[in-house]
Amino acid sequence: MELLLPNSANSCPLTTLGFLERAASAYTDCPSIVYNNTRYTWSETHRRCLRLASSLSSVGIERGHVVSVVAPNVPPMYELQFGVPMSGAILNNINTRLDAHTLSVLLQHSESKLVFVDHLSSSLVLEALSLFPLDINTPQLVLIDDADDDAAASTAPTSPPTVDFIDTYEGFVEEGDPKFKWVRPKSEWDPMVLNYTSGTTSAPKGVVVSHRGIYMMTVNSLIDWAVPHQPVLLWTLPIFHANGWSYPWGMAAVGGTNICLRKFDASTIYNLIKKHGVSHMCGAPVVLNMISSSPNFEPVKNPVQIRTAGAPPPAPVLARTESLGFVVSHGYGLTETAGIVVSCAWKPEWNELPDSERARLKARQGVKTIGLTDVDVVDRETGESVKRDGLTQGEVVLRGATVMMGYFKDPEESSRCINGDEDGLFYTGDVGVVHPDGYLEIKDRSKDVIISGGENISSSEVESVLYSHPLVNEVAVVARPDQFWGETPCAFVSLKNEFTQKPTEEEIIEFCRARLPRYMAPRTVIFSEQLPKTSTGKVQKFLLRKIAKSMIS
Template identity: 70%
Template structure:
């Protein structure tokens, strides 16, 4: 067999963009997108994506340029997951919950050439561009309009080159989309939580996203033509790769602009929804809603982020939701650990089933290996369910690295062949993994990762603050919320602030989900002999305080 070798016919680069072409052929007359009273078929979505890709190219966007999107889950957001890379560009979806300062930092860091802006984010982009240095050319802007949103006078001073539908109309439906020369070419750029001075831009390639999309479908046992409700923001790690996955199986993408329980239940009933992805906080909202009622047909929910409480799982499943639990990060592009269910577990009491389901589980098919290791030696920890170690991964769904950050890339993608996640967990005797803590002190609130360091940095700007440390406090609604421990200056020209005043100070400078929901004043924060604040001590105090029981942010 020595004469056998790879040839052009079997070296075609893997890319999930090809899923759309196939969907247009196989499911051409079937619904692809449903949004209020608008419905598209897969042949229409294919044509619209080609037209947008054509228009993007005509604007001078070249292979490797970054195109950003600020939008909720509306049809344009879905289409741009195909149209942008079909033009050869790199897709960058931005969290619409960020403040203007952070949006400007991400646009500058990514060197974005073109930004698609939802109509309700016009003022946000206007404020973000005001932060641009005078010598920096701002990106071209395209406005995503929406018939479901009443037109309002815009105070925006920025100029929009065109509307999204205008871009569609002007594009060529016969456009030959830009296929990657290599499957390792970058396709998306996503930003994780981080400090403003060092944003972490995660880059994924065509090959990785191709495997991630199929991995997600296979692990969750998704059959052809599901009805998928987009409760998970597509700006959140590209919706865990399901925008491309739904094209692979010809699913119906039910889009919605905003989320609340009555809307979800209405859409489930109207469209016959069979699949949803959501953070644990969404499970809590759905199970506690006064409008909830047992579902006519089961709805499968994939949840990830902070481990869902057993009580939430029990309530959700009593209504007819079938909950699957997994683990992923922006760096993995999809769920790469899942609590694969064993039939014999069905015989256990409900409380024990919920406890088992709350674990993160085992590697998915698309991953090669997963382990929990001693950070110093790199050796596997004991499989006893109690010995802590760092979670490490190896597989095709992992990122290429961090944009403009070779040091950060080398720190987590090590020469040992492992990706070091920075998350702390244990390995149980049955081979199932469970997360116990976040070594980087990332707080997961409502499925959003937020950096405690960034909150602390802002609090240090308060004139009365001496020292501060921010940790996670349990919250029965959001999973976790920020809890700030603050020591004040002994002498000051202004009266000592109250808890409410500290929160208001934060709210004026941070996105609301990052604002501490609890402020604890202490004369002195616990420290090591070298003067480092002992966050683990504060975490125990926050846990002992119990749930903060917030109802909204």
């Protein structure tokens, strides 16, 4: 046996990019993408992605270069998940809700060579590039002009100056070679994606995941959710969120139909489900709340599988959503794990329980998926596992194939959260408990992070802006529970005594909105003469969280 070693026939690098080749053969004329009046088959999508990769190579994009995308869930966004890495480049999806300053910081930090820009984000990206220092080259731009969305085009503030763009997306695709030989990774450990997460500080952290990690996450996600062949997936989850939890590549593996949409509300979701026979959806708990709170949302005729993660969904929201014909699968993951790695595996005997008890059980995060080696909750000081009593809290730690390679250009932060020992662990910073049946339940996300509508908000970044207000003396920002968004920022503010002029809550909020993306600005401001502190002068945020929690909206 010792003579049987790995060889070139059995050690090809794992990559999800080959899924597209198979889809073109196995699901040739089956629908791949549907968006308004646009329809593509899998053979067409395969050719378009090859042309896209070819054009990227022709403009100088090489193996290891970073190519960024600022776009919603329109067809080009889906194609770019394949086309960019097929050119050898590293794919960097960027949140469309960022402000120009943050976007500029990310583009500089990633050293992005080219950016694909949705036409509604063109002004934002151009403003971000104007903030680059003079000694740093700005990336090339390609404009995604959504010709199949008259409503979106009519809301564009101004026509983007085309002189700043080297081409339109369709022109860029047309110029490419459909017979292009795509660039395979030399090693499955080659970086494939770079995704930024705010984490617990205001400094951006670039999460790097390899081809191997994405491959394992994609297969893991399909199996754990029991995705069948040729499902119909409605893209209610932004693809810029951890690459849509790896389902763009997963849909190619099973020949699914991707129903793309630029933006949505409850009526849009309902109409698309009826029109296209949607079978699967993903989204943060805010999507569940949107569906279940709509007075006009009727029960669906056929069950729709919906996977949720991002924040613990309230049990009442789960119950209301399932009463409308949705089958909710709840899980837990991070940008650092490329998708969901813990899920609430459902037990048949739970079906006999009352609705409220079923919803309570389903609100728990669950057990490790097959792609994860270990999940545990440990005492950070001792490293010992906490009691499985559902009460003793500790830090959630993970180990498995999908855990990131590390943070880009940040070895110190990488080593802080990843233990490099033989039995190393990834320390998530999230607080949880383990129930007697072995199921994990998250009790609190990282203490400085607020998750609003699936978006991570750094409380320290909001605090920094508030501290720049001339009348503010001290400030602390914590999460306030919200029935729609899950959480919203709540600011506790003490004012300087030397000023007789006192700002109102509305003025403080508008001050933040002028300096931050709108979703990061506080929704609530509480004025206090003095913030509670420890003997060493640290603000006791746990006391403020209790106050905010009592104010659930």
